[in-house]
Amino acid sequence: MTRDQSPWGAPKPDPVPATPTPSEPQDHLEGEFLGRRVRLFGLALRTGVLTILTLGFYRFWMKTRLRRWYWSSIRVGGLPLEYVGDPVEKLLGFLIAVVILAFYVGVVNLLLMFASFSLFQGNFAAYLASFVGVIPIWFYAQYRARRYVLARTRWRGLRFGLEPGAWGYAVRALGHWTLTLLTLGILWPRMTYHLEKYKTDRTSWGTGRLSQGGRWQMLFPSTKWVIFGVLISACGAVPLTWEALETPLLSDMMYAKPYFGLWVALISLGIAVLTFGVFYYRVDSLRRLTATKEMNGVGLTLKARPLRIFGIHFWGYTLASIALFVPLVMIMVVIGFAMAGLIGAEDMGVDLDWLTTLDRWVLIVINIGLYFAAFLMWSVFTQTFITFPLMRHYAETLTLHNPDALLAVRQRPRDEHIEAEGFAEALDVGASI
């Protein structure tokens, strides 16, 4: 391959300052992420405001634009992904899903509510049944949404694709979940592997078909921090329970048992390790699954770091909460002072009757405004502080091996998929991007 034919990923004849290209030979392509956080913040804010002003209907455009932005920021070997989803087809798909689900939600919920109050004197049974009934549709919707997103994603001009098979996925997901719950989570890696395999084996890029290699047992090492966490917690919980059986009074236990503090510390430490363990499992299993995917001799590796992903979530949520709640509390305080001022004025004999008729409406408007503003800013902040760094980290740690084999692949036909991700949209599956 000459330099002239394939400049992307190879040393470029005209180096672009913003995308420095690695000078290694062409045996792999590196992932990179180019978008800037401040631009994402602006885009998320603008589209979010429009979403609120349109009672939520702009969200299809918001989602499309955010995806377009993220996809175009991700480059592998210098060439960006492109998201070609269309907001109008999303709206259409959503309307189709509403037509189908409205019946289910309206009539079935009413029947469940009736049955639940008649038989169990409460609405818990209805909520439970309605929740359980939605689970298969949830998995179904998840797969359909993935199919839609892949069908509308291109790289190097070729479409990705996912074969139809949403019900098959829902059935398998239900089966694996049942098995996982019955084995108290021991078969969780088996579920992770097989569901990933189901999806990967049906995924294509152009005419190239992906396949998931490896075996499910390879994911056991990913669970190590979860196991440590459980063991540490158990070291505290078992003696604590033992002592609690001997001394039923908590106050007695705190004074009489010298190790009480130690057991509680062990349990807390265990829970902290377990929390990290969940992130570790997610990232490490993803690394292992990525490394065993293959397409026409092309391979992938992901070097994402679990501690980094954990940190992004931890600091992201901390920052987002601070950024949301500090101004919110300040606004509340100002309103509080304003109200106190008004009451004071009334005590001094100032006639404020017009205010008392006004206040309820003003309060309603302020409340609704704050409610929406808080909702909007939360989603903008989580985009900025969590989704953005996550995407960047995953993109930057991705490597594609044997890129020469890519050139044998050709375009695949368009997957119309008219219902798009309507079900996922209606049921709020994967609402983040």
Added chain:
Amino acid sequence: MTLRPSEISRQYQTEAYFLDGVIPHAQKIECWIEKAADMLAIRTKATTLYWKLDDVRAVPDQGGKDLLVLRTTSEPLPRVLLTDPSYIKHLPKARKTPPVTKRGKLVAWSFAALTSVAIIIFGLVPLMANQLAGFIPPEGEQALGDVTLTQIREALTDEAAPISFCTDTEGTRALQRMQDRLVKAQALETPLRVHVLDHKMINAFALPGGHIVFFRGLIDKAETPEEIAAVFAHEIGHVVSRDPTRHALRSAGSIGVLGLLFGDFAGGALVLFLTEQLIEAQYSQGAEAAADSFAYDMLLKAEISPAALGTMFERFLELGGETDGITAHFMSHPALGDRIEKARSAEPAGFQAQPILTPKEWRDLQTICGDSHERRGKSLKN
């Protein structure tokens, strides 16, 4: 090729990359603008393509600002990638959005979605609710009422805790005496559970399972205990005909559908709004008329003039201007004037009314929410 580049004005020549959408290979190309033909020329190794300048669009929302990605509206797949984003100034239509396609389909499905939601909310759900309300056992109905009452109290509160019940001992006893007088003459299937909520709204409503709820505001504004008794009888009428049960079942069905349509953002607010609507329970005109005539009957048997209901309605009309901007329950009912007339004429000639409460009991009922100085002060000022 009929057009030979040398024959036409060639402008802004630059290097770029081309993805043809067939082979996954970014070919290095030359491109330029043919000013005379208004075309973007793209010279690949094999051939030279021409895109009409009017069709050339820049792919929007690019994360990396170092690339300008161009497409043409006439073909979905090919892309030109320019490493000089400022090139967009030579492309007149680049920032225009492509036209909306599938408009007909969109209109058709929007219509279908609205129609099906409307059929379900206004047709199927009320129909089923009406049928099912007759079959729900008393314990179930009570539980439904309890849940709804809690929801309403939570929706009405401004602070963290739900608004409280008024439980002054003397006041409760007075209310109980009123209830006994009304119910004495007539056995009820459902035992009544009567509450007063500490809220200034001028309103009263019934919930499934025999709950009847008065707001403090209603008691404050009534001038005689008979007016309260008349409203009481009207609400018992709703309880007996199970209107609230139908209504609660109906909202269980419709709230979910509306949440589905509006999503996270507006959905949450809408559910709150609907809970508030529960209080304003819009029963049909027929259901209201039935509750009214039930009330006349009950009042007559209890030796109270049915005209008291008319007096209360009149009071609502007078207070119209100062009900805190909220249309009170009865205000929203249709043809209030007619109902005042009917209540008046429901009193037979020569009817001898017996006072329902002693003056002492009436004072007790008025202070069921505690003897608030603040409220006293306000009413004196008014």
